[in-house]
Amino acid sequence: MTAPVFLVDAAALAAATVGGVVRLDGDEGQHAATVHRLTAGESITLTDGEGRGVHGEVVEVGKGWLDVRVHELVLEPEPALQLVLVQALAKGGRDEQAVEAAVELGVDTVIAWQADRSISRWRGDKAERGVRKWTNVVTSAMKQSRRLRRPTVEFAGSTTDLATRLRTVDAVLLLHEEAEVGIGAARFPQAGTVGVVVGPEGGISPEEVAALAHVGAQPVRLGPHVLRSSTAGPVGLTVLASRTRWTT
Structure with missing residues (x-):
């Protein structure tokens, strides 16, 4: 099963590095933690909605937020x-x-x-x-x-x-x-x-x-x-x- 996708602030994503941690909070973090009930160890994809993203793993979950360890930086190219x-x-x-x-x-x-x-x-x-x-x-x-x-x-x-x-x-x-x-x-x-x-x-x-x-x-x-x-x-x-x- 492919990892669920969530939108994250573009600035946070721009600073992401492989091995680093990106925090997902706000409405999307609330949805991931409360509705999807994601837990540590699960795969997740974060994107800014403009083609940039990261594949990673949830390492910690709080009330309305979660931290993601980045495994891979990805880019969805704009179609011709x-x-x-x-x-x-x-x-x-x-x-x-x-x-x-x-x-x-x-x-x-x-x-x-x-x-x-x-x-x-x-x-x-x-x-x-x-x-x-x-x-x-x-x-x-x-x-x-x-x-x-x-x-x-x-x-x-x-x-x-x-x-x-x-x-x-x-x-x-x-x-x-x-x-x-x-x-x-x-x-x-x-x-x-x-x-x-x-x-x-x-x-x-x-x-x-x-x-x-x-x-x-x-x-x-x-x-x-x-x-x-x-x-x-x-x-x-x-x-x-x-x-x-x-x-x-």
Whole structure:
């Protein structure tokens, strides 16, 4: 069984040396000591969420903290191709299900999109709370899948905002049931950034399709069937990963 992963302060990790001790405290230390009930002698991985980490062994446990003897310094390199998921807000927690699975599949950035037909709406303070909630989902999924890099979460409050953001993405695949090209034939670079755009339950409006196509988005379909908003993004990311990251 692989060692559990916990987030630690970047400064503490930067000073870590093989044979040295790193203390895990705060909320993560409380979780490790109280919820996971880790004990001396157990293996553990600590990371700053930016790719740096250490594999080590718990040597002492206190109330809400534990000390870890460092066995190995590790670095998870930044992938040549960055994967971006644009997930329209959806009801019933389907958007969060998509985000959780996307993190397990290796997504690097998640953009919450308030599409025209999104039933769920993030307005005012709700947007800040929504980003915070999705960040918690991302963090949990990142640790569960033993990643050392935590994906970032952003919010696009309108299609105009999203179009502006996607100008910085090298290739954008817009998942659409009426597209003539299948995702397997989509064009995208092997390095840089590629985004997958998933609409809400009611679909992406023609005006949104036009606005996103104007910034270079390629409409593509995922096979012959219509997928739920909780499924489409992870399936699209799986196809991309199978053509890039999972080839060896």
